[in-house]
Amino acid sequence: xQTVTQSQPEMSVQEAETVTLSCTYDTSESDYYLFWYKxxxxxxxxxxxxxxxxxxxxxxxxxxxxxFQKAAKSFSLKISDSQLGDAAMYFCAYTPKAAGxxxxxxxxxxxxxxx
Amino acid sequence: DxxxxxxxxxxxxxxxxxxxxxxxxxxxxxxxxxxxxxxGQGPEFLTYFQNEAQLEKSRLLSDRFSAERPKGSFSTxxxxxxxxxxxxxxxxxxxxxxxxxxxxxxxxxxxxRLTVL
Numbered sequence: 001x002q003t004v005t006q007s008q009p010e011m012s013v014q015e016a017e018t019v020t021l022s023c024t025y026d027t028s029e030s031d032y033y034l035f036w037y038k039x040x041x042x043x044x045x046x047x048x049x050x051x052x053x054x055x056x057x058x059x060x061x062x063x064x065x066x067x068f069q070k071a072a073k074s075f076s077l078k079i080s081d082s083q084l085g086d087a088a089m090y091f092c093a094y095t096p097k098a099a100g101x102x103x104x105x106x107x108x109x110x111x112x113x114x115x
Numbered sequence: 116d117x118x119x120x121x122x123x124x125x126x127x128x129x130x131x132x133x134x135x136x137x138x139x140x141x142x143x144x145x146x147x148x149x150x151x152x153x154x155g156q157g158p159e160f161l162t163y164f165q166n167e168a169q170l171e172k173s174r175l176l177s178d179r180f181s182a183e184r185p186k187g188s189f190s191t192x193x194x195x196x197x198x199x200x201x202x203x204x205x206x207x208x209x210x211x212x213x214x215x216x217x218x219x220x221x222x223x224x225x226x227x228r229l230t231v232l
Contacts, residue, residue: 004157033219045158045206045223091157101210101219102148102171105157 002027004094006106013082014114020067021077021109023092030054032096034068034075035103040088048090051075079111087113117141119224121207127230128197135193136227140209147190148221149182150206151175158206164190165212197231204228 004025013019025034036048051059051068058066063083067076079086092106120139128134140147145166150158161180162172166187176182179197184190194201205228208221 035220037223044225047220047222050220093157095219097219101146101212101221102160102163103150103158103208103221104160107157108155 002029002094002096002104004092004104004106006090006092006109008109009107010110010112012112012114013079013086015082015084017082018078018080019082019111021079021090021092021111023075023077023106025073025075025092025094025104025106027073027094027096029096032094033101034066035093035095036064036066036075036077037091037093037105038086038088039091039108045091049077082111082113084113084115087111119207119209119222121205121224121227123227124225125228125230127232129232130199131196133193133195134197134229135191136205136207136229138190138192138207138224140189140207141222143211144209144222145187145212146210146221147184148208148210149190149192150208152204152206152226153202161192161205194229197229199231202229202231 032053034051037045039045049061063080089108093103095101122137148163149161152158164184179195182192204226206226207224210221
């Protein structure tokens with residue numbers, strides 16, 4: 001069974017600084033997708049960024065970028081120039097292409113942004 | 116594009132009662148997913164539909180749970196004889212269901228928070 005592990009329950013960052021969230025996963029599949037979702041308090045889950053496993057290039061979306069290390073099964077998220085609105089729970093998620101795309105989520109990392 | 120909607124947003128019920136939740140996916144999204152999220156945890160997969168066909172059910176989905184998507188549009192999730200352990204956020208998501216990461220990206224609704232007393 002696939003598992004996703006987020007080892008940092010909580011991370012704190014100063015406004016305008018950079019924070020990196022870690023995610024590791026376990027799979028025997030070679031082709032899959034990885035996602036980071038953001039869940040603000042009492043609000044719905046929002047897609048932050050996505051990565052296709054067969055693409056070597058790391059995905060970027062504005063201030064958000066990933067470091068995808070396929071051999072190490074690692075998928076970290078970097079938030080640059082942190083803003084107060086970035087405060088939320090961040091979930092790493094995995095899906096193999098052949099499984100109907102059901103997502104397996106990690107336990108989440110809470111990001112606190114200090115003004 | 117109005118996004119995924121869920122109704123109700125909150126439901127409080129007494130143990131043993133039946134409850135039903137509704138999910139309206141993004142229009143033209145063929146796949147619809149249900150997840151359960153308990154406090155402080157990541158969501159866990161329950162079931163998913165490709166159009167009106169229910170293609171997979173998790174072991175988490177006991178016999179008291181049933182989901183339908185009768186016309187391939189909205190979906191309902193019913194829990195019969197609720198138990199306190201059913202208290203959680205029930206999330207619905209939808210995707211285009213096409214090949215490629217864009218087609219397989221899931222978009223989530225706001226969730227229905229169930230409290231069983």
